[in-house]
Amino acid sequence: MSVRHALLALLGTAPVGAFALRQEFERRTGRTWPLNMGQVSTTLDRLERDGLVAEVPSDGDVPHYALTDGGRAELESWWAAPVERGVPARDELAMKLALAVTLPGVEVQAIVRAQRTETMRWLQALTRLRGEPQADDVAWQLLLDHYVFAAESEMRWLDHVQARLTRAGAAHPADAAASTLASERERVVARGDR
Amino acid sequence: MSELGGAAASRGPVVLSARGLTRVHTGGPVPVTALGGVDLDLRLGELVAVMGPSGSGKSTLLHLLGGLDAPTSGSVMLAGDDLAAMDRAGRARVRRRRVGYVFQDLNLMPLLTALENVALPLELDGVPPKTARREAVEALAQLDVANLASRFPGQLSGGQQQRVAIARSLVGPRRVVLADEPTGALDSVMGEEVMRVLRGRVDAGAAAVVVTHDARLAAWADRTIFLVDGTVVDEAIAMGPGALLAEGGGRPW
Numbered sequence: 001m002s003v004r005h006a007l008l009a010l011l012g013t014a015p016v017g018a019f020a021l022r023q024e025f026e027r028r029t030g031r032t033w034p035l036n037m038g039q040v041s042t043t044l045d046r047l048e049r050d051g052l053v054a055e056v057p058s059d060g061d062v063p064h065y066a067l068t069d070g071g072r073a074e075l076e077s078w079w080a081a082p083v084e085r086g087v088p089a090r091d092e093l094a095m096k097l098a099l100a101v102t103l104p105g106v107e108v109q110a111i112v113r114a115q116r117t118e119t120m121r122w123l124q125a126l127t128r129l130r131g132e133p134q135a136d137d138v139a140w141q142l143l144l145d146h147y148v149f150a151a152e153s154e155m156r157w158l159d160h161v162q163a164r165l166t167r168a169g170a171a172h173p174a175d176a177a178a179s180t181l182a183s184e185r186e187r188v189v190a191r192g193d194r
Numbered sequence: 195m196s197e198l199g200g201a202a203a204s205r206g207p208v209v210l211s212a213r214g215l216t217r218v219h220t221g222g223p224v225p226v227t228a229l230g231g232v233d234l235d236l237r238l239g240e241l242v243a244v245m246g247p248s249g250s251g252k253s254t255l256l257h258l259l260g261g262l263d264a265p266t267s268g269s270v271m272l273a274g275d276d277l278a279a280m281d282r283a284g285r286a287r288v289r290r291r292r293v294g295y296v297f298q299d300l301n302l303m304p305l306l307t308a309l310e311n312v313a314l315p316l317e318l319d320g321v322p323p324k325t326a327r328r329e330a331v332e333a334l335a336q337l338d339v340a341n342l343a344s345r346f347p348g349q350l351s352g353g354q355q356q357r358v359a360i361a362r363s364l365v366g367p368r369r370v371v372l373a374d375e376p377t378g379a380l381d382s383v384m385g386e387e388v389m390r391v392l393r394g395r396v397d398a399g400a401a402a403v404v405v406t407h408d409a410r411l412a413a414w415a416d417r418t419i420f421l422v423d424g425t426v427v428d429e430a431i432a433m434g435p436g437a438l439l440a441e442g443g444g445r446p447w
Binding site for chain 2: 113116117118119120121123124125126127128148149151152155156159162163166
């Protein structure tokens with residue numbers, strides 16, 4: 001998560017102080033990624049050092065910050081560029097299953113089933129959360145949807161893994177199955193996120 | 195064989211109960227076990243989802259629960275009647291009074307209006323037409339489609355047709371809904387809408403079993419059971435949003 005760009009985005013409308021920045025960030029992202037004041041201050045210092053923001057006069061005693069021309073250009077290019085989807089972040093589940101299918105003595109089907117139950121519970125809880133009154137908040141709703149779709153695609157992937165293992169007819173199919181797991185997961189996730 | 199209790203304390207009485215349900219198809223060269231011994235209790239106020247790969251016995255289970263098919267062994271008690279002990283005609287009688295089916299392809303009669311479609315099961319059961327129609331209007335109104343009563347299925351959108359199909363499944367005294375991929379023909383937003391409607395009816399005192407391959411829709415249920423090769427292998431019981439909320443009722447993250 002780029003805190004740096006998030007702060008630039010928030011400073012894009014009006015100059016604000018560090019505390020207000022943190023509050024705005026958390027409000028707009030449904031408090032999904034809590035920020036501490038230290039992170040906000042450090043990031044502001046670096047942005048100032050890089051000439052992207054500058055301190056501006058304010059009524060109170062707290063310093064306020066505004067975008068410089070360079071900061072505005074940086075922000076524009078952030079909005080314009082897609083979030084890069086290169087080498088995926090390490091996913092514990094994909095890694096666990098890839099290891100499970102290649103190592104002897106591991107009950108892969110049991111792992112898949114336990115995970116499916118857990119992911120289903122997570123999905124059930126998310127679904128109930130979406131019906132709560134606070135779900136009116138559009139940003140929050142959008143984030144919940146994001147997690148719902150991610151959980152759904154994980155379920156589909158787990159079904160797929162199970163079907164694949166069943167077809168291979170053994171708890172330990174050929175190593176080829178393991179090496180394709182991760183890439184298959186990427187494909188299923190991509191489809192599920194449409 | 196699995197014992198499926200579920201978080202039952204806060205719900206109504208058991209309305210549908212299956213014990214040791216098996217179904218073996220003997221028509222082919224070798225007998226095929228479609229269902230290998232399933233126990234299930236469904237309470238009023240409860241929504242249960244059934245998931246599993248194709249051929250895992252989901253539809254077979256639903257057919258046995260609703261008396262569309264007879265088990266090879268085991269019992270199905272539906273509101274006090276033992277379906278397994280009845281002949282085909284007896285099962286059909288109980289089914290019409292107690293169970294509403296929702297099918298993936300809806301099965302609405304194209305030459306009947308929405309109202310006539312919903313009233314049909316009551317009329318087949320000998321309810322006088324006037325009463326049947328009055329109850330059909332009520333059922334349509336509960337699903338917010340009373341204004342579409344005089345339209346034919348061909349004049350309705352997919353979502354509207356699905357609401358009519360659900361109204362038909364719940365018209366009259368019936369409280370048990372068995373739905374086989376009820377959102378199969380709908381897009382994802384409409385599919386959720388159907389689950390919302392079903393959830394609302396269940397919360398208002400009905401009970402439902404929904405077969406679906408869509409985890410996002412299954413998540414609306416109080417619990418999800420997973421079938422593989424005709425047996426229940428897992429069950430996920432919903433804990434409610436409290437499980438995700440931070441202390442003091444704040445957001446979970």
